[in-house]
Amino acid sequence: MGLTLGRLLRARGLEPVIIERMPEGAYIPRGYMLGFQGYEPLKEIGVLDEVWPEGREIAPQGGSAVAVCVEVGKVIHSIAQDLPVMYEHSVTELIIDPSGRVTGVVAEGPDGEVTIPSDLVIACDGKNSRVREMAGMEAVFDKLPEAELSWMSSTPSETSFSMAYMADGGHIGHLSWPQGSGGWRSCKAVGAEEALAPGLDAIKEMWARLLPESRLGVEGVESIEQVRYSEPELLTTPEWWRPGIVLIGDSAHFFGPETGISSGIGLGDAHALAEAIAQNKDSADRACESYVTWRAPVVRPYEAMDPGRQRILVAGQQQPGPGEAWPPAD
Numbered sequence: 150m151g152l153t154l155g156r157l158l159r160a161r162g163l164e165p166v167i168i169e170r171m172p173e174g175a176y177i178p179r180g181y182m183l184g185f186q187g188y189e190p191l192k193e194i195g196v197l198d199e200v201w202p203e204g205r206e207i208a209p210q211g212g213s214a215v216a217v218c219v220e221v222g223k224v225i226h227s228i229a230q231d232l233p234v235m236y237e238h239s240v241t242e243l244i245i246d247p248s249g250r251v252t253g254v255v256a257e258g259p260d261g262e263v264t265i266p267s268d269l270v271i272a273c274d275g276k277n278s279r280v281r282e283m284a285g286m287e288a289v290f291d292k293l294p295e296a297e298l299s300w301m302s303s304t305p306s307e308t309s310f311s312m313a314y315m316a317d318g319g320h321i322g323h324l325s326w327p328q329g330s331g332g333w334r335s336c337k338a339v340g341a342e343e344a345l346a347p348g349l350d351a352i353k354e355m356w357a358r359l360l361p362e363s364r365l366g367v368e369g370v371e372s373i374e375q376v377r378y379s380e381p382e383l384l385t386t387p388e389w390w391r392p393g394i395v396l397i398g399d400s401a402h403f404f405g406p407e408t409g410i411s412s413g414i415g416l417g418d419a420h421a422l423a424e425a426i427a428q429n430k431d432s433a434d435r436a437c438e439s440y441v442t443w444r445a446p447v448v449r450p451y452e453a454m455d456p457g458r459q460r461i462l463v464a465g466q467q468q469p470g471p472g473e474a475w476p477p478a479d
């Protein structure tokens with residue numbers, strides 16, 4: 150989000166300081182489903198047209214598609230090219246004036262500490278945002294009652310996407326991009342050891358049976374190391390800004406695994422905030438107020454209706470269908 154926001158602000162005549170703790174070009178390779186919610190900001194900075202041919206369309210319709218699935222490095226590279234970024238610098242402190250207003254950050258880099266004054270600090274530092282924490286802004290994490298089992302392989306599947314619901318309301322899905330595939334399903338929150346205990350062959354058999362469209366991709370999984378167990382959490386933050394600081398992207402919200410919208414919504418945040426800042430160049434507070442006015446009606450309903458959140462109400466009330474439970478019953 151930070152890089153995209155940087156490009157959007159520069160397109161509006163501003164010169165933001167972008168701070169990234171990772172080295173330039175570093176990322177964890179994986180497929181990435183770019184949902185339609187993220188098209189406009191990427192179109193504006195010329196990235197959408199560049200990455201579209203590198204991906205596989207999901208639910209194509211009349212020259213566009215509901216989403217495109219692409220190797221994430223291609224998107225990051227395209228957004229980052231020619232963008233000035235302070236790589237290998239970590240924000241370690243916020244500068245806060247006596248009135249409580251955030252007026253800058255301290256970042257630590259290879260040459261030591263640097264203090265950067267700022268009209269507005271924009272936290273785009275992910276779900277476990279240190280910047281949000283340092284500002285004392287509330288984050289509400291909701292643990293899902295179910296866990297997630299996922300895999301990644303370097304074999305593309307038959308189709309770019311498929312998803313199915315199971316009898317107990319759980320789900321199973323897969324994504325495929327030109328260089329590989331990934332799958333995920335909800336499962337009992339039993340811990341990694343128990344979830345992976347049935348072994349790779351059993352996991353592959355179950356996946357191909359419940360979601361035949363993912364067969365080629367899951368067959369390409371070579372080791373149990375490519376299968377991961379996690380216990381996802383949803384995140385919502387009641388307030389998005391305080392004087393001198395605003396949260397966007399995953400630092401502000403995180404959605405459940407079956408929505409596939411987290412980054413599309415974050416890209417939309419970046420677009421809306423860039424426009425709010427451009428329209429209120431002389432007042433960061435007015436920019437933030439304007440941002441929230443326009444953005445809350447878009448984002449809050451997605452948060453409220455997250456299917457993971459809805460399932461918090463029904464977990465355990467339904468049983469899985471035959472062969473659907475994971476780990477399987479003895």
Ligand SMILES: Cc1cc2nc3c(=O)[nH]c(=O)nc-3n(C[C@H](O)[C@H](O)[C@H](O)COP(=O)(O)OP(=O)(O)OC[C@H]3O[C@@H](n4cnc5c(N)ncnc54)[C@H](O)[C@@H]3O)c2cc1C
Binds near residue numbers: 151276280398399413
């Ligand atoms: C396995 C996985 C698969 C996903 N697949 C999809 C998908 O298919 N489609 C989708 O829409 N979403 C997907 N998501 C969610 C999506 O990746 C996030 O919504 C998106 O990356 C959020 O972007 P962000 O910039 O807000 O946060 P992040 O991507 O977390 O980026 C935060 C950045 O801040 C940097 N940073 C953190 N702390 C500091 C600090 N103190 N100082 C300086 N820099 C710092 C980090 O290095 C990082 O580069 C997936 C997430 C995961 C984990």
